[in-house]
Amino acid sequence: MSAAPGHQQGRESPDVVVCPDGPLLLRGDHLVEAADGSRHRTTRPVSAICRCGKTGRSPWCDGTHKLLRG
């Protein structure tokens, strides 16, 4: 597919964003398999996947990582 007129390379938003000391942001629709093998369909334009392992709403981030900071 050719680029739209005026489109600049590298200006698109990333599909996956690793947030320092925070979750993984996922852009778009995905089927996410949690650590326990359960599967979850994303429902938002952008979703946050837990990276600290302490969320109460796996696989989604619930902000718990903020309580773990020393």
Add this chain to the structure above:
Amino acid sequence: MVSGEVDVALPAGADADHEDRQIALWALYELHYGGFEDVDDDLEWHPTLLTLRHQLEGVFLAELRERYVAPESTEPFAEQLFAYIAGIDGPSLARFVQRNATRDQALDVLRARSVYQLKEADPTTWAIPRISGAAKVALVELQYDEYGAGVPDKQHSHLFAQGLAACRLDPAYGAYVDDVPVEVLELNNGLSFLGLHRRWRGAAMGFLAAFEATSSLPARQMAQGLRRLGLAEEMAYYYDEHIEADAVHEQLAVRQICAPVVAEHPELVDDVFFGAFTCVDLENRLAQALLDGWAA
């Protein structure tokens, strides 16, 4: 019907007492949202009312600026903004609801919240045409989620209205505006003021970042408190939704909206922090007002 001829005693604008000023500002801002059944829609842009609004905003802004405490450092930006927001002390209404609130006190919180939550996300939408590039795209993604991500019944304002009705409270827009402490109007007016002024777009985005970054964990406490009190599951669900939504939105707001805004316009850094402070400051004032009211 209020229309056509507008007679405003302008000098009273700046001199009226604090509560009158906030009520007047709130009413003037509402002309830009849903308006009033008995007020002429053309008054939204009436020069006399805009002049009065300008005077009231001047007094309000001076109050906000006077309380603002600038950050010691703004680099690295995202980490400093998160730390700055977390570092502003204040009473936690959500923790009180989680552990101690009576049923009536929890309902007071919901009445106070209803003034904003029934137009949730609307004031921030004013800022969309005022920012550009990746920040604008991320703001629209965030707002799309607030507005139900394509499903009208999942709009956050609708979820809150359903929660109110299930708690046997009035879900009509503005139903409790006469009953809530003036600090509720301050919070709403702060959002509207920053959203409606392009000059304060950086602060509007900072306000958004702080709002989202102080929402996810308190939403969990609110949900637990509402369930502890046996209040309607629909309202607890509203807060459940915000645990996950705002864990996304805080990252979007700080890293994908505020960060590119200040990368493009470094002169807006202090405005972003001012907006973040103002959000927490106005939330703290509201929390203190409710807690003091119950203690009295």
